[in-house]
Amino acid sequence: MSISRRQFFARMRKLGFSKSRFQLTRVGITYEKEDDGERVTVTIPKHHSDTFHILGNVPYSGIFVRCSEDRRPNWGVHIPEDMDPLQACLDICSGAIVPPSE
Numbered sequence: 001m002s003i004s005r006r007q008f009f010a011r012m013r014k015l016g017f018s019k020s021r022f023q024l025t026r027v028g029i030t031y032e033k034e035d036d037g038e039r040v041t042v043t044i045p046k047h048h049s050d051t052f053h054i055l056g057n058v059p060y061s062g063i064f065v066r067c068s069e070d071r072r073p074n075w076g077v078h079i080p081e082d083m084d085p086l087q088a089c090l091d092i093c094s095g096a097i098v099p100p101s102e
């Protein structure tokens with residue numbers, strides 16, 4: 001079961017993220033967190049939730065995209081089609097899962 005965008009942003013705030021004063025794009029919402037002097041930003045597109053971007057000097061930095069086995073783009077870190085990208089983002093940011101290195 002997928003979570004709503006409202007639930008996602010509430011859980012991001014629980015993880016210590018806050019809405020960034022500097023939005024990286026007009027078609028996405030950016031949240032940021034300062035951790036040990038390192039800034040981590042997470043951007044979620046406004047009109048779909050199949051991708052998200054995590055930027056910063058962290059091991060899980062990158063562009064994450066949901067894809068199926070028969071349609072795999074040649075860019076980004078792939079998230080399985082049956083996995084909710086918003087939940088995957090929360091799990092990655094909280095350290096519950098480690099993204100695959102591709």
